[in-house]
Amino acid sequence: MNPKCPACGAGSWKVGFSRGGRRVYKCKSCGKKFNERAGTPFHHLKTLEKDVLTATLMYVKYPLSTYQVADLLELFGVKVSASSVG
Ligand SMILES: [Zn+2]
Numbered sequence: 001m002n003p004k005c006p007a008c009g010a011g012s013w014k015v016g017f018s019r020g021g022r023r024v025y026k027c028k029s030c031g032k033k034f035n036e037r038a039g040t041p042f043h044h045l046k047t048l049e050k051d052v053l054t055a056t057l058m059y060v061k062y063p064l065s066t067y068q069v070a071d072l073l074e075l076f077g078v079k080v081s082a083s084s085v086g
Contacts, residue, residue, distance in 0.1 A: 003025060006032075008027065008029050008030045008032070010027055010028065010030065012027075012029065013028055022035060051079075055070065058072065058073075066083070
Protein backbone atom coordinates (compact mmCIF):
# COMPACT_ATOMS: atom_id res chain seq x y z
CA MET A 1 0.00 0.00 0.00
CA ASN A 2 1.39 3.36 -0.92
CA PRO A 3 1.34 5.90 1.87
CA LYS A 4 0.08 9.38 1.31
CA CYS A 5 1.63 12.53 2.58
CA PRO A 6 -0.06 13.36 5.90
CA ALA A 7 0.49 17.06 5.30
CA CYS A 8 -0.90 17.57 1.81
CA GLY A 9 -2.30 14.17 0.82
CA ALA A 10 -0.10 13.83 -2.25
CA GLY A 11 0.77 10.31 -3.28
CA SER A 12 4.14 10.97 -4.90
CA TRP A 13 7.28 10.85 -2.83
CA LYS A 14 10.90 9.74 -2.76
CA VAL A 15 12.00 6.89 -0.50
CA GLY A 16 14.97 7.34 1.77
CA PHE A 17 16.26 6.00 5.02
CA SER A 18 16.54 7.68 8.36
CA ARG A 19 19.63 7.43 10.55
CA GLY A 20 17.89 4.66 12.48
CA GLY A 21 17.57 2.64 9.29
CA ARG A 22 13.85 3.21 9.00
CA ARG A 23 12.30 3.86 5.70
CA VAL A 24 11.14 7.40 5.30
CA TYR A 25 9.27 9.06 2.53
CA LYS A 26 9.80 12.59 1.34
CA CYS A 27 6.82 14.21 -0.26
CA LYS A 28 7.56 15.52 -3.72
CA SER A 29 4.77 18.00 -3.42
CA CYS A 30 5.45 19.75 -0.11
CA GLY A 31 8.80 18.25 0.91
CA LYS A 32 7.60 16.89 4.22
CA LYS A 33 9.11 13.67 5.50
CA PHE A 34 6.96 10.93 6.88
CA ASN A 35 7.15 7.22 7.60
CA GLU A 36 5.01 4.20 6.86
CA ARG A 37 2.87 4.81 9.84
CA ALA A 38 1.71 8.10 8.43
CA GLY A 39 -1.99 8.03 7.93
CA THR A 40 -2.74 5.98 11.03
CA PRO A 41 -5.25 7.77 13.21
CA PHE A 42 -2.83 8.85 15.93
CA HIS A 43 0.17 9.64 13.84
CA HIS A 44 -0.46 13.35 13.67
CA LEU A 45 -1.05 13.72 17.40
CA LYS A 46 1.45 15.67 19.36
CA THR A 47 2.84 14.15 22.53
CA LEU A 48 0.55 16.18 24.70
CA GLU A 49 -2.47 15.02 22.77
CA LYS A 50 -1.31 11.43 23.10
CA ASP A 51 -1.04 11.91 26.86
CA VAL A 52 -4.54 13.26 27.01
CA LEU A 53 -5.71 10.35 24.89
CA THR A 54 -4.00 7.88 27.23
CA ALA A 55 -5.62 9.57 30.19
CA THR A 56 -8.99 9.47 28.53
CA LEU A 57 -8.62 5.77 27.71
CA MET A 58 -7.68 5.01 31.30
CA TYR A 59 -10.62 7.01 32.48
CA VAL A 60 -12.96 5.07 30.24
CA LYS A 61 -11.41 1.65 30.88
CA TYR A 62 -10.99 1.75 34.62
CA PRO A 63 -13.27 2.91 37.40
CA LEU A 64 -11.16 5.94 38.17
CA SER A 65 -12.02 9.54 38.64
CA THR A 66 -10.43 12.12 36.42
CA TYR A 67 -8.33 13.22 39.37
CA GLN A 68 -7.10 9.67 39.97
CA VAL A 69 -6.17 9.33 36.31
CA ALA A 70 -4.28 12.62 36.40
CA ASP A 71 -2.53 11.47 39.57
CA LEU A 72 -1.60 8.12 38.04
CA LEU A 73 -0.19 9.70 34.91
CA GLU A 74 1.81 12.10 36.98
CA LEU A 75 3.56 9.07 38.48
CA PHE A 76 4.76 8.28 34.98
CA GLY A 77 5.90 11.84 34.51
CA VAL A 78 2.94 12.88 32.43
CA LYS A 79 1.22 16.06 33.35
CA VAL A 80 -2.44 16.11 32.51
CA SER A 81 -4.96 18.30 34.15
CA ALA A 82 -8.07 16.52 35.36
CA SER A 83 -10.22 18.80 33.29
CA SER A 84 -8.68 17.60 30.03
CA VAL A 85 -9.48 13.97 30.81
CA GLY A 86 -13.19 14.01 31.35
ZN1 LIG B 1 3.07 16.66 1.05
